[in-house]
Amino acid sequence: MLAMVSEWLWWERLWLPANVSWSDLQDHEGRVYAKPSHLYAVVPCALCLLLVRYLFERYLATPLANVWGIRDRVRLPAEPNHILENYFCSHSRKTSWQERRVQIWFRRRRNQERPGLRKRFCEARCVCVVHLSIYLLSIYLSIYLSKPWLYNLREVWAGFPKQSMLPSQYWYYLLEMGFYLSLLLRLTADVKRKDFKEQVIHHIATLTLLGFSWISNYIRIGTLVMAVHDSADILLEGAKIFNYGKWKGTANAIFVVFTILFMMTRLVILPFWLIHCTWVYPVELFAPFFGYYFFNIMLLVLQMLHLYWAALISRMLYKFIFNKVLCSSIHMCIKRRGICENDVMSLYQRALWRQSTGTGGSQDLIQVA
Secondary structure, eight states: OOHHHHHHHTOHHHOOOOTTGGOOOOOOOOOOOOGGGGGGGGGHHHHHHHHHHHHHHIIIHHHHHTTTTOOOOEEEOOOHHHHHHHHHHHHOOEEEEEEEHHHHHHHHHHHHHHHHHHHHHHHHHHHHHHHHHHHHHHHHHHHOOOOOGTTTTGGGTTTOOOOOOHHHHHHHHHHHHHHHHHHHHHHTTOOTTTTTTHHHHHHHHHHHHHHHHHHHHHHHHHHHHHHHHHHHHHHHHHHHHHTTTHHHHHHHHHHHHHHHHHHHHHIIIIIIIHHHHHHHSGGGTSSOOOOOOHHHHHHHHHHHHHHHHHHHHHHHHHHHHHHHHHHHHHHHHHHHHHHHHHHHHHHHHHHHHHHHSSOOOHHHHHHHH
C-alpha cells in the first residue's frame, strides 16, 4: 500500500514535463540538481529560527522597549463571575446582572486576552530583522551573481527542467521556508490579528508553493517571487515598530512608502510580470502538465490574498488621510471662529465614529464650521 502511494506521489508526470524523468535530474559532471531530500533541513532551520527569535525578543527587543519607554497599558481585571466566565468561553449561559455591568465585565474580560504593547513591539522587531536579513541576502546574491533571468524573464525557462542548482538558491530557499514554517508554528502564540485565517492560508500556500517549486525545479521563478514578497514586508514591520515606539511621524511616512511598494510589487509586478511569465512562456517550450497548473493556481491563491490585503491597506490609508484633513479643519475652526476646543474635539471623535461605521463623518464638522 505504501509502495503504491509512494509510486503515485512521485509519478513523474505530476512534477515534470513529458519526456523528462527523475533520472535526467541526477547529479553528474559537477552539475547539482534540487532534490526533495534537501527539504528535510527546513524543519531544523525553523526550530533554530524559533530559538533565535526567543533569544532576540528576550535579550534585545525587550531592553530596547525599555529604552524607548514602551509600557503595557494598565487594564482593570474583570471581577470573578463564574456564570459570565462560562458564557465568555462557551456562549451558553446567562446572568441576572444589569446590562451596563455585563458590558463593563465583558470589555474588561476581553481586554485581559489582548496582548500588551511590549509583546507587539518585540514581535514586530524580530520579524522585521529576519525579513531584512533575508532580503539583504537576496539583494546581495542578485547583484553578486548577476544572473540573466533577473533581467530577462524568458531566461527563467532556458533549459528547463535541467537547470542546475546554485548554492545561493539553496540557502535562500532554506531560510525562506524555515522562516515561514516558524511563523506558522508561532501563530497561536503570536498576536492574533483580524486576518488570522488569511495568514494561515498565506503561510500554508507559501510553503506549498516553495516546496513544489523546489521539487519541480521551478527554482529561478521561485527566487523572484520570494524577492518580490519580502520587499514590502520589511517596511510594514518597520512601521509597526515606530508606531509602538510613539514615533508617529516616522511610522506614517514608512506606512505610505509601504503602501506604494505593496501596490507596485503585489498588484503590478507579481501578476503582470511573474504570473505572466509562469503562464505564457512555459507552454512555448513544453506541453502543460500537472505541475504547471498547480504552481499557477497557488500563485493565484496568493494573488487573491494580496487583493484582500490591498483593500485593507487602502482603507487604512484612507482613514489616515481623513484624520489628517479633519485635524487641519479643527485647527482652522478654532483659530478663525474661537470655538471651544473641547466642543470641537468631541465633534471630531463623533465624526471619526460615524466615518468608521460608514454613516458619514464630515457632516458633523461642517455643522461647526
